[in-house]
Amino acid sequence: MVSHFNQEERQREIAAFERDLERIKDGRGMLMHALHLAQNRFGYVPSDVQQIIADTLKVPLSTVYGVITFYSRFTLVPKGRCDLSICMGTACYIQGSEELLKETEETLGIKSGETSPDGNFSLSTTRCVGACSLAPVVTVNGEVHGRMTVQEMKKLLADLQQQYGSQSESDEE
């Protein structure tokens, strides 16, 4: 998905974000805090915003980029309308979450950390979401689906593709 971040249209949001940064910039370990603020405000961390953070906090742009790509909670592209996340924490991993991830990637045609070109789906992995008794756990726009099997994942994905549109259908157009 190509991200078109229009600085002019988002001038007010950027100004508010810069004020937030000014407030926090002298604290320790503020890069994570700044990235949370950016992700929450813009829905992702576009390159223009990365530059603002780097300039304000006086850290290299490569460091900002490195942290964004290390943590799945930060994204370089906007999240899809349907945001899927698969827990890869220990309990979920033992119960087969890797198979769920593989099934999801194959069905949606995107990898973890990506958003489909039509903007319908985004996929990520997380660490423990605090629902280990329901392992393996998948969240859909924050809603928890527990004790998932590959079969149930197939069904869930089919339902979501009906609801949000199928990437493979749009590829055929």
Ligand code: FES
């Ligand atoms: S490990 Fe997945 S919810 Fe705890």
